[in-house]
Amino acid sequence: MAHGRWHMARLGLLASFVFPAWADAAKQPEQIHIGIGQLAGEMTVHWSTIQESQSASPGDSVVMYGLSADELTRNSTGISFLFQDYGIELRSFRMHVATMTGLLPNRVYYYIVGGNRTGWSQPLSFKSHPISAGDVQSRLPMSYAVYGDLGDYNGQTLPSLLAEARKGELDMVLHVGDMAYDLDSDNGRNGDAWMQDIQPLAASVPYMVSHGNHEANRHFNHYTQRFRNMPSNSGTITFPEYGNVPNNWWYSWDSGLVHFVTISTEVYFASPLAQMVAEQHEWLEADLGAVDRTKTPWVIVLGHRPLYCSCDADCDSFATVNRMGLKQPDGTFKYGLEELFYKYGVDVFIAGHEHNYERMFDVSPMWDPITPWLSGITTGSTVDPPATTHIITGSAGSVEDHEPFTRPAPKRTAKRLNTYGWSKLTVYNASHIYWQQFQTDSAQPPSTWGQVMDASWLVQHHHGPFALHPRRDQVDNSEGKGLHPLDTSSVDMSFFKTGRRLQMQCKHAGHDQELACSDPSLAKQLVSKGRWQYTKLVDAAKPADFV
Numbered sequence: 001m002a003h004g005r006w007h008m009a010r011l012g013l014l015a016s017f018v019f020p021a022w023a024d025a026a027k028q029p030e031q032i033h034i035g036i037g038q039l040a041g042e043m044t045v046h047w048s049t050i051q052e053s054q055s056a057s058p059g060d061s062v063v064m065y066g067l068s069a070d071e072l073t074r075n076s077t078g079i080s081f082l083f084q085d086y087g088i089e090l091r092s093f094r095m096h097v098a099t100m101t102g103l104l105p106n107r108v109y110y111y112i113v114g115g116n117r118t119g120w121s122q123p124l125s126f127k128s129h130p131i132s133a134g135d136v137q138s139r140l141p142m143s144y145a146v147y148g149d150l151g152d153y154n155g156q157t158l159p160s161l162l163a164e165a166r167k168g169e170l171d172m173v174l175h176v177g178d179m180a181y182d183l184d185s186d187n188g189r190n191g192d193a194w195m196q197d198i199q200p201l202a203a204s205v206p207y208m209v210s211h212g213n214h215e216a217n218r219h220f221n222h223y224t225q226r227f228r229n230m231p232s233n234s235g236t237i238t239f240p241e242y243g244n245v246p247n248n249w250w251y252s253w254d255s256g257l258v259h260f261v262t263i264s265t266e267v268y269f270a271s272p273l274a275q276m277v278a279e280q281h282e283w284l285e286a287d288l289g290a291v292d293r294t295k296t297p298w299v300i301v302l303g304h305r306p307l308y309c310s311c312d313a314d315c316d317s318f319a320t321v322n323r324m325g326l327k328q329p330d331g332t333f334k335y336g337l338e339e340l341f342y343k344y345g346v347d348v349f350i351a352g353h354e355h356n357y358e359r360m361f362d363v364s365p366m367w368d369p370i371t372p373w374l375s376g377i378t379t380g381s382t383v384d385p386p387a388t389t390h391i392i393t394g395s396a397g398s399v400e401d402h403e404p405f406t407r408p409a410p411k412r413t414a415k416r417l418n419t420y421g422w423s424k425l426t427v428y429n430a431s432h433i434y435w436q437q438f439q440t441d442s443a444q445p446p447s448t449w450g451q452v453m454d455a456s457w458l459v460q461h462h463h464g465p466f467a468l469h470p471r472r473d474q475v476d477n478s479e480g481k482g483l484h485p486l487d488t489s490s491v492d493m494s495f496f497k498t499g500r501r502l503q504m505q506c507k508h509a510g511h512d513q514e515l516a517c518s519d520p521s522l523a524k525q526l527v528s529k530g531r532w533q534y535t536k537l538v539d540a541a542k543p544a545d546f547v
């Protein structure tokens with residue numbers, strides 16, 4: 001919708017309209033952040049006007065934009081809604097979402113948001129995304145900042161991210177959950193403060209998000225409403241307060257040579273959400289199955305909790321649930337994420353949640369019932385890996401500090417770090433990605449700030465289902481097939497102690513089942529007291545000896 005005199009306004013002239021004498025400057029838009037739109041040539045923008053409540057005017061939801069900072073020749077009107085915090089103060093304020101359309105590819109656009117009645121933001125800018133294959137080729141390489149678990153207090157990576165964005169080195173930010181610790185804390189003011197703090201980054205680079213356990217309060221209310229501008233392509237979620245709102249718990253979009261998918265690992269951990277596990281799984285399978293790998297050869301999935309990790313008990317329990325799915329009454333498992341990743345050839349799965357950094361190699365599915373955290377088979381490859389590569393980058397900051405590695409690194413692990421930092425994924429072409437981890441830890445020597453602590457090429461010439469990968473045989477013929485969870489297989493356990501060997505026959509029926517051994521009390525004692533070292537699991541002549 002055109003807006004009369006605003007249509008050809010120049011910022012210099014605009015200033016007199018932006019801040020009329022009667023306007024309350026405190027009502028100006030804040031917490032501005034942008035996101036990739038659903039359609040090519042679109043960018044969405046989301047902002048808040050805190051002072052407006054249900055009894056006040058809804059404010060304005062206009063974005064003006066153009067290719068010059070002083071010629072904002074285009075505008076569009078979005079929508080606003082009353083956000084409700086439901087903390088003890090029952091705070092409510094107005095949120096706005098608008099979409100810029102018809103953007104030319106690979107151009108710097110300038111924009112302001114707000115309106116005549118409630119004031120305008122300062123001018124902001126972003127670089128539009130490529131549209132055609134030719135646009136992509138001329139834009140490459142494209143870089144993506146990736147991290148989880150940032151927080152407002154102790155958000156140690158933010159200065160480094162801002163510096164990188166100002167240099168024009170970032171095409172997108174991917175925040176894989178656990179944002180402000182928490183968005184709803186202090187009746188939502190902590191969320192307001194965090195979103196204000198990230199605005200210099202999030203208003204200039206598309207800030208794409210997944211939700212984590214720290215967003216879970218009140219049915220992920222703050223996450224869902226604060227990021228309504230994500231390019232939802234998965235239907236709606238119903239809230240009693242708002243009705244149907246876009247589903248930003250799981251959705252996907254294309255960027256350059258990558259098909260990105262955000263998933264919710266959190267729906268697996270609350271029984272009222274069990275139905276959503278099935279809904280997400282069905283949507284995810286359809287989405288992954290429809291990817292055109294000639295257009296977007298890389299498929300990268302983003303979620304909060306990892307499927308594999310090696311630091312603590314999460315790796316035995318939560319990671320296993322996301323990896324294998326929910327146990328059914330008949331003892332089988334359903335809705336596991338790993339099976340889909342393998343079936344449709346997801347190149348990389350990136351998570352946070354563990355407050356550390358762990359880059360892994362490829363991991364082919366194989367369930368180890370005795371030591372779940374050591375499950376999986378790896379070829380240790382970064383060149384044409386025959387399975388999904390897993391990476392945890394959850395060390396962006398957060399009030400909860402680091403999460404130390406308490407166990408030896410499995411074979412699948414390429415690098416583990418416990419300093420604060422963020423990751424940068426740079427797509428060079430259809431076969432080469434470069435991955436880096438930057439150190440931003442203020443407790444480390446100042447000279448090391450910004451250092452690259454880990455870097456690796458990831459090369460893949462054979463995108464697509466891993467069952468068809470030319471290196472599949474190397475996995476099948478090496479340490480065992482194990483491409484599906486071994487839910488009901490019999491296993492032999494061997495315990496060793498210097499100079500003596502004890503063997504027992506044990507059966508295992510799944511990851512949350514007790515091990516049934518010929519001498520259960522002795523087996524339990526041996527394992528729990530650590531007096532005997534478990535060394536080997538043999539399943540139908542497919543040993544999985546990872547340590």
Ligand SMILES: [Fe+2]
Nearest residue numbers: 178212213353
């Ligand atoms: Fe978390």
